[in-house]
Amino acid sequence: MMTELNEIEARVLGALVEKSLTTPESYPLSLNSLVAACNQKTSRDPVTAYEEPVVAQALHALIERSLAGRLHEPGSRVPKFMHHAEILLEGADARTIATVCVLLLRGPQTAGELKTRTDRMCEFASSAEVESLLQDMSLRAEPWVAKLPRQAGQKESRWRQLFSGGPAAPLPAAAAPSAVDRVGELEKRVAALEEAVKRLTPG
Numbered sequence: 001m002m003t004e005l006n007e008i009e010a011r012v013l014g015a016l017v018e019k020s021l022t023t024p025e026s027y028p029l030s031l032n033s034l035v036a037a038c039n040q041k042t043s044r045d046p047v048t049a050y051e052e053p054v055v056a057q058a059l060h061a062l063i064e065r066s067l068a069g070r071l072h073e074p075g076s077r078v079p080k081f082m083h084h085a086e087i088l089l090e091g092a093d094a095r096t097i098a099t100v101c102v103l104l105l106r107g108p109q110t111a112g113e114l115k116t117r118t119d120r121m122c123e124f125a126s127s128a129e130v131e132s133l134l135q136d137m138s139l140r141a142e143p144w145v146a147k148l149p150r151q152a153g154q155k156e157s158r159w160r161q162l163f164s165g166g167p168a169a170p171l172p173a174a175a176a177p178s179a180v181d182r183v184g185e186l187e188k189r190v191a192a193l194e195e196a197v198k199r200l201t202p203g
Contacts, residue, residue: 002142003065003088003163008050008058010164011038013067014104016083017097018043021121028071028080031056043117045106088163089144098122099133100144103161108148110156134159 005013015037020027029037035055041047059081062068067088071080085097092100098121099114106117111130124130137144143162150157 002144003067005164006058007164008054009061010104010161011044011048011050012055012058013062013083013085013088014101016068016081017085017101018105018121020083021094021098021101028082030078030080031059034059034081043105095122095124095133096137099130099137100161100163103145103159104163108158108160110158112156114159 012034015034016027016029019029019033019037026033031052035050035052038044038050038055039048059068062083063070063081067084069082069084071082073080085101086092089097089100095118098118101121102114102117103109109117110127111134112127114134115124115127115130118124118130124133134145134147138146138159145159145161148158148160
């Protein structure tokens with residue numbers, strides 16, 4: 001059964017993965033640094049303001065499921081924390097981990113957006129390569145991602161991760177007015193115009 005994360009656990013895990021790939025010199029993270037990473041105002045959607053106890057609780061839940069770990073460095077009184085996203089993603093490669101990381105941190109995105117936003121973590125030759133990876137992840141027996149219906153005005157469909165937030169539901173289509181509805185509306189307008197004409201016409 002696929003691991004399910006709540007929105008705070010998803011943000012904490014995503015932040016740990018991101019920092020391990022983009023700033024390895026300051027990784028693993030202290031709890032204080034992890035709170036700052038979760039709440040940073042760039043590369044996050046939505047921007048959050050989680051308090052330290054909230055992040056600590058989510059971190060504890062991840063540690064209990066072996067998705068994060070605690071490290072006590074010699075001479076340091078402050079514990080540091082690391083991710084084990086490879087367990088969640090079953091030993092996936094760096095590109096898969098980076099793609100899921102950005103989806104955890106920024107919500108649904110197009111393949112083009114993901115190519116741009118993962119460039120500090122891994123390398124994709126093209127958006128088509130990202131799309132191919134996403135397709136592979138969506139065709140698993142228990143999919144990790146799902147393609148959302150393309151909305152009006154969008155050139156590309158967006159993809160979302162399925163570890164948090166439940167399965168992707170199709171967007172409701174706007175109900176088109178039926179012919180009967182349109183005729184009824186026209187009849188009302190004609191009747192109103194006729195009444196207005198009668199009132200304007202001298203008797």
